[in-house]
Amino acid sequence: xxxxxxxxxxxxxxxxxxxxxxxxxxxxxxxxxxxxxxxxxxxxxxxxxxxxxxxxxxxxxxxxxxxxxxxxxxxxxxxxxxxxxxxxxxxxxxxxxxxxxxxxxxxx
Amino acid sequence: xxxxxxxxxxxxxxxxxxxxxxxxxxxxxxxxxxxxxxxxxxxxxxxxxxxxxxxxxxxxxxxxxxxxxxxxxxxxxxxxxxxxxxxxxxxxxxxxxxxxxxxxxxxxxxxxxxxxxxxxxxxxxxxxxxxxxxxxxxxxxxxxxxxxxxxxxxxxxxxxxxxxxxxxxxxxxxxxxxxxxxxxxxxxxxx
Numbered sequence: 001x002x003x004x005x006x007x008x009x010x011x012x013x014x015x016x017x018x019x020x021x022x023x024x025x026x027x028x029x030x031x032x033x034x035x036x037x038x039x040x041x042x043x044x045x046x047x048x049x050x051x052x053x054x055x056x057x058x059x060x061x062x063x064x065x066x067x068x069x070x071x072x073x074x075x076x077x078x079x080x081x082x083x084x085x086x087x088x089x090x091x092x093x094x095x096x097x098x099x100x101x102x103x104x105x106x107x108x
Numbered sequence: 109x110x111x112x113x114x115x116x117x118x119x120x121x122x123x124x125x126x127x128x129x130x131x132x133x134x135x136x137x138x139x140x141x142x143x144x145x146x147x148x149x150x151x152x153x154x155x156x157x158x159x160x161x162x163x164x165x166x167x168x169x170x171x172x173x174x175x176x177x178x179x180x181x182x183x184x185x186x187x188x189x190x191x192x193x194x195x196x197x198x199x200x201x202x203x204x205x206x207x208x209x210x211x212x213x214x215x216x217x218x219x220x221x222x223x224x225x226x227x228x229x230x231x232x233x234x235x236x237x238x239x240x241x242x243x244x245x246x247x248x249x250x251x252x253x254x255x256x257x258x259x260x261x262x263x264x265x266x267x268x269x270x271x272x273x274x275x276x277x278x279x280x281x282x283x284x285x286x287x288x289x290x291x292x293x294x295x296x297x298x299x
Contacts (some may be wrong), residue, residue: 015213030182042204048183049164049210052176053219056169072178 005061005085012089015046015054020078020086023064028073029055058082110141110150117147119276120228121283123163123194130161130198140198143191158201162210165220166193166227185210193227214291221287229280236273244270 009016018036027035029051036044046054055076058064063082067075078086095105114133118126130140130149135158138151162185168176177187180197184207188196201208211217247263250256 013213013215015215029179033183042206045206045209045212047206047209047212048180048185049167049220050212050216052179053167053216069175072174073182074172074175 002081002084005063005081006088008061009063009085010088011092014044015050016058017089018044018046019051019054019058020063020082020089023076023078023082024086026067026075026077028070028075030073111153112138112151114149114151115147116149119280119283120165120192120194120224121280121287123165124287127161127163131159131201134159134161134198140188140196143189143196145192159198160201160208162197162199164195164197164210165223167195167220167223180210183207217291218288221284221291225284229277229284232273233277236277240266240269240273 012020018039019032022032022035029048033046033048033051036046055064055074059066059076062079063085064076065079067077069075098105116126116129118129133140133149133151134154135156137154137156139154139159140149140161141152142148142150144150177195180187184203185197185199188198190196197210199208206212211220244263244266247259247266250259251263
């Protein structure tokens with residue numbers, strides 16, 4: 001199960017990464033969109049159709065789960081599995097970043 | 109009463125053309141009021157304005173239509189109606205270009221093409237193969253063998269349907285390949 005999810009989600013798209021990252025706090029779709037805009041200085045936009053579809057897919061795959069509904073807005077939060085995938089992805093991004101600056105894994 | 113009615117025959121794969129058509133109309137002061145299949149668009153006369161129209165195909169989860177529409181409203185989209193499982197949205201073209209799209213990556217644009225293919229094209233193909241083709245054959249054979257005029261008339265109707273379907277499949281098939289190529293070529297690759 002986890003292997004399959006990992007194959008599908010790692011490496012992640014920007015949309016997938018930011019949604020999962022934001023959902024470490026409970027949030028609904030539109031707020032995720034706003035926060036991502038703010039975090040990236042407007043460089044990353046997640047439009048409503050993409051947001052809706054990605055949330056539905058991540059929910060189905062068990063990376064996030066529905067918490068409650070507030071005024072017709074579904075609030076989600078990351079799950080255990082979601083954390084695992086997020087950490088794998090964060091580790092990968094960190095490695096890319098370090099390597100790109102000439103740093104090697106064994107600390108030279 | 110609507111102030112103007114136009115007829116445009118656009119198939120399920122022509123949604124991007126439809127969006128452009130509706131935006132052009134609004135720019136000329138014709139605001140979409142209603143759309144009735146197979147292609148009657150009725151408009152109200154308003155002040156000309158640049159308003160972007162967007163169509164999404166059958167994305168709301170079962171029983172989740174309200175939440176789905178709320179998401180679009182939050183993003184500033186006005187929901188018009190659903191026709192043929194397409195949801196129609198519009199928004200004045202005043203904000204940044206990014207905010208005028210309902211999809212922000214090619215994976216979700218391709219997702220819509222796939223939904224249209226699976227939920228519209230495949231059912232049509234099944235109707236075509238299981239009903240139109242056999243009925244046409246049966247009626248034409250009855251007509252030629254038994255000389256029944258009624259069978260002949262039915263046979264001709266089915267033959268016309270057959271021609272219509274073939275035209276539709278060729279048109280939509282080509283279009284789907286084109287759309288797939290357009291978004292897969294530019295695609296951010298994967299999930």
